[in-house]
Amino acid sequence: MPTVTPVLAAADLARDFGGVHALRGVSFELRAGELAGLSGPSGSGKTTLLHLLATIDTPTAGGVRLLGREVSRLSRGQRAALRLQHVGLVFADHNLSPALTLAENVELPLALAGRADAAARVRSALERLGVGELAPRFPDQVSSGQRQRAAVARALAGEPAVLLLDEPTAHLDSTAAAALVEEVRALVAERGVAALLASHDPAVLGRCERQLRLRDGQLEADA
Amino acid sequence: MSGAVMLLRFAQRGVTRHARRSLLTGAALAGGIVVLTVLGGLQDGYVASRLQDGLLLQLGHLRIIGGERPLPDPVALADAFVVDGTALAAAPRLRQPAFLTCAGGSEGALVLGVDPEREARVTRLTSLVGDGAFLPEGSGPPPIVLGRALAQKLGATIGSRVTLFVRRGGGLGKMSVQVSGLLDTGGGLGESALAVVRREALALLLERPDGADEVALRLADPWQAPPLAASLAARPEFAGLGVESWREMAPEIAQAMELLGAIERVRTTVLFALVALGIYTSQSLALAARRHEFGMLLALGMSPARLLVALTLELLLVAAAAVVAGVALAAGLIAWLNARGLDLSAFGARLNGALEGSTIVRPLFSAHRAGNAALWAAAVAFLVLLVPAARLLRLDPATVLRERE
Numbered sequence: 001m002p003t004v005t006p007v008l009a010a011a012d013l014a015r016d017f018g019g020v021h022a023l024r025g026v027s028f029e030l031r032a033g034e035l036a037g038l039s040g041p042s043g044s045g046k047t048t049l050l051h052l053l054a055t056i057d058t059p060t061a062g063g064v065r066l067l068g069r070e071v072s073r074l075s076r077g078q079r080a081a082l083r084l085q086h087v088g089l090v091f092a093d094h095n096l097s098p099a100l101t102l103a104e105n106v107e108l109p110l111a112l113a114g115r116a117d118a119a120a121r122v123r124s125a126l127e128r129l130g131v132g133e134l135a136p137r138f139p140d141q142v143s144s145g146q147r148q149r150a151a152v153a154r155a156l157a158g159e160p161a162v163l164l165l166d167e168p169t170a171h172l173d174s175t176a177a178a179a180l181v182e183e184v185r186a187l188v189a190e191r192g193v194a195a196l197l198a199s200h201d202p203a204v205l206g207r208c209e210r211q212l213r214l215r216d217g218q219l220e221a222d223a
Numbered sequence: 224m225s226g227a228v229m230l231l232r233f234a235q236r237g238v239t240r241h242a243r244r245s246l247l248t249g250a251a252l253a254g255g256i257v258v259l260t261v262l263g264g265l266q267d268g269y270v271a272s273r274l275q276d277g278l279l280l281q282l283g284h285l286r287i288i289g290g291e292r293p294l295p296d297p298v299a300l301a302d303a304f305v306v307d308g309t310a311l312a313a314a315p316r317l318r319q320p321a322f323l324t325c326a327g328g329s330e331g332a333l334v335l336g337v338d339p340e341r342e343a344r345v346t347r348l349t350s351l352v353g354d355g356a357f358l359p360e361g362s363g364p365p366p367i368v369l370g371r372a373l374a375q376k377l378g379a380t381i382g383s384r385v386t387l388f389v390r391r392g393g394g395l396g397k398m399s400v401q402v403s404g405l406l407d408t409g410g411g412l413g414e415s416a417l418a419v420v421r422r423e424a425l426a427l428l429l430e431r432p433d434g435a436d437e438v439a440l441r442l443a444d445p446w447q448a449p450p451l452a453a454s455l456a457a458r459p460e461f462a463g464l465g466v467e468s469w470r471e472m473a474p475e476i477a478q479a480m481e482l483l484g485a486i487e488r489v490r491t492t493v494l495f496a497l498v499a500l501g502i503y504t505s506q507s508l509a510l511a512a513r514r515h516e517f518g519m520l521l522a523l524g525m526s527p528a529r530l531l532v533a534l535t536l537e538l539l540l541v542a543a544a545a546v547v548a549g550v551a552l553a554a555g556l557i558a559w560l561n562a563r564g565l566d567l568s569a570f571g572a573r574l575n576g577a578l579e580g581s582t583i584v585r586p587l588f589s590a591h592r593a594g595n596a597a598l599w600a601a602a603v604a605f606l607v608l609l610v611p612a613a614r615l616l617r618l619d620p621a622t623v624l625r626e627r628e
Contacts, residue, residue: 047625056522057621077526084524091624095519099236104229109523111229154523 005068007032007194008053008162012062015048015217022048023217026062030162030194035185037208038198044214046198050164053196054087055079067161084113088155088193092167095151096139102126102150103135106157113158125157126150129183145176152180156187163188163195169204181207230529234536244509248502248538249545252600255498256549257556259491259596264557264586265565266483272584273476274445274469279346280413281335282472283314283439284448287455291463297435301341304440309451311443312344315435317425322388323369323418327378332370332418334387336425336435345441348406348419355381355404358421365424366403370414374405381405387420391429398428445469495603502607510534510611517615518623527616534612535605542604546597553596557588 006029013026023045030036040046051057053064055071056079064072071082083089096105103122110118126132129149134142139150148168155163165184169177181197181204188195196212199205213221238245274284287294294300294315301313317336322329335348339358343349348368349357358366367385369377379385383402388395400420408414426434442448452468455461470477510517517530564583 051621051624054522056624057619077528080521080524080526082524083522087524089522091519095522095624097233097516097520099233099240099516104232108229108233108520108525111226112525112529114226 005032006030006065007067008196009065010049010053010062011065013049013052013059013064014061015045015052015057016060021217023052023059026214026217026219028212028219028222030196032161032192032194033189034210035188035195035197035208036210036212037205038196038212038214039200039205040214040220042200045217046214047166048217049214050166050196050198053162054089054164055082084109084158086161088158088160088163090148090151090155090163090165090168092170096147096154098139101136101138102131102142102146102153105139105150106154109154110158115158121157121159122153125153128156128187129153144171145173145180148172148176148180149183152184152187156191156193159191161194163193165195165197167199168197169199169201174203177201177204178207226529230533231536233533234540237533237537238540241509241513244505245541247505248604249541249548251498251501251505252542252545252604253549253552255494255603256546256593256596256600257553258494259599260550260553260588260593261556261560261586262490263487263592263596264553264588265560265584266487267589267592268561268584268586270480270483271587273479276347276409279441280351280408281346281348281417282469283345284442284445285310285440285452285455285466285468286437286472287440287461288437288465288467290465293433294435294438294464297433297438301438304438309442310440312341312441313438314338314341314345315422315438316342317422317429317431317435318437319389319425319429321418323373323377323385324388325377325379325383325385328376330373330376330416332373332416333412334389334418334420334425336420336422338422345439351406351408351413352404353407355402357404358419359403364399364401365420367400368404368406368419369402370412370417371405371407372415373418374402376415387418387428389428396428396430398424400424491599495599498600499603499607502604503610506538506608507611510615514615514618515623515626518618518620521618522620522624527618531612531616534608534615538604538608539601542601546600549600550593550597553593554588557586561585561587 008030011027013023014021015023026049038046038049048057052059052072055064059072063070066082066086071079074082097108100108103126106122106125107118110121115121123132126135129152131146131149131153134146139147152168169180172180184195184197185207187193197208205211211221211223212219287300297315301315304310304313314337319334320331321334322331337348339349352368353371357368364384369379374380377385379402381402381404385400385402387398387400406414406417422434442451448468449470452466456466520530521527564585567584
């Protein structure tokens with residue numbers, strides 16, 4: 001069950017790109033165990049918002065609080081360390097390293113974070129997502145659905161406080177997309193992660209318990 | 224798996240996944256090492272040949288000469304150097320400018336008085352007699368060996384009588400000698416202005432009861448001659464005597480070595496500038512092609528410093544393979560050229576005295592030289608990596624991820 005304390009909070013977030021307002025005055029909170037869907041037309045600012053929440057990018061104005069701590073003004077190195085410890089990221093295009101096997105891709109952030117039980121976490125995460133047998137294969141040796149499952153396993157293996165998914169089902173068929181989102185929903189509830197899933201797909205968004213809608217860089221709806 | 228092991232694995236996979244780029248970079252580095260090591264080996268071979276052929280023609284590696292006082296018992300001194308292991312061999316000599324006349328002409332020359340058996344252990348003089356014999360014993364006039372060109376100028380052949388004039392005290396001394404052999408030294412002063420007689424005959428002519436004005440030494444390692452000369456000169460028993468290594472006796476060889484050293488520095492700089500350009504181009508293209516991959520790693524939380532470590536490891540793996548391959552190839556090539564020998568007589572014919580002695584140069588492999596080339600290669604590779612890597616470290620992952628959308 002969601003707790004009262006917000007895990008992730010955006011406060012009056014704004015991001016400009018050379019005079020173009022990509023985001024303006026976006027504020028909301030995400031709590032542990034909550035899976036929120038993020039929708040909006042192309043160019044509405046979904047990816048920009050996810051990048052700001054992930055601390056990959058820094059806001060022009062406003063701030064991001066993660067586990068009660070203001071994080072958007074930290075140094076580049078501090079933000080990188082923060083992502084390794086507390087943020088799980090899934091991109092539209094899986095973004096697995098082609099040089100590493102699926103298992104190594106999942107293990108990479110754990111190893112960089114100095115997690116002692118990395119091997120067990122990798123095995124468990126891949127098996128939980130149904131790609132445990134594909135662990136020794138390279139990304140180009142499995143299907144796009146399997147790659148995306150491995151990407152989710154990578155994002156969740158470190159047991160992050162926040163999971164941010166940017167169009168994770170963009171390259172999947174509807175069956176694979178539904179199955180993946182169901183897995184994500186179960187894991188979010190099971191592990192008490194605060195998750196935000198950006199998508200264009202109404203079927204995918206319909207599986208999220210809360211809906212955030214962006215239009216022209218502003219939060220149009222939060223229901 | 225620890226972070227370090229993961230980075231090493233990432234680097235190793237990077238090398239194999241981008242095989243063509245790794246091969247190009249490795250080939251550039253290995254090529255630089257091979258060229259530098261082989262050219263250096265040729266240079267070392269040439270220098271060794273000059274030391275062997277030039278110095279051991281008649282100079283020796285080191286000599287003790289009379290100075291403020293005459294040499295005390297030169298024969299005993301020569302024997303002492305051999306007995307205590309300082310020298311492989313030592314020979315007392317007399318060296319005297321002289322005027323030679325024969326039926327066909329007259330010429331000035333340097334006359335060397337030697338003990339044939341001892342001289343054979345110190346220099347190559349005795350083996351360079353092309354016609355006749357080297358100062359044979361026997362009755363009759365004392366024998367003399369002439370450089371072939373000198374003999375031609377004098378109109379002398381084997382058996383010819385030559386009169387030797389030397390300054391002795393306030394006047395002239397003369398002695399009639401008989402040509403026993405002709406020297407073929409490969410050109411230079413050895414053929415045109417050198418004559419050799421037995422030491423006792425020259426001592427008699429000069430009325431020198433001490434019988435020698437120098438002791439020439441042959442050492443196991445000619446490079447040890449300069450420090451040994453300095454060390455001997457500092458000893459009290461050599462006070463008032465002169466101690467000269469080949470650097471003082473043959474300054475032209477030392478100068479040639481300095482010139483070769485300067486050429487080598489220029490060659491190294493130019494070569495590695497070219498290698499650096501090649502590596503820079505290949506690394507820049509490779510890193511640009513992997514921009515998205517690196518942006519993703521930064522987005523996941525890899526620090527720029529760790530990314531630089533991974534890239535450095537990648538380059539180190541390529542450089543290590545290039546060093547092994549380059550040194551092995553250079554050693555093999557040098558061994559082959561050493562066994563075969565490079566005949567430079569065509570060059571020697573135009574440069575009088577440059578190849579006095581043997582015209583065959585045999586390159587020498589030097590682990591020190593190969594090590595230096597490898598260090599140069601690694602340093603250049605690392606420096607060249609820094610430029611595109613610095614750009615990479617400023618990479619904004621958000622920008623990179625947006626580019627893919």
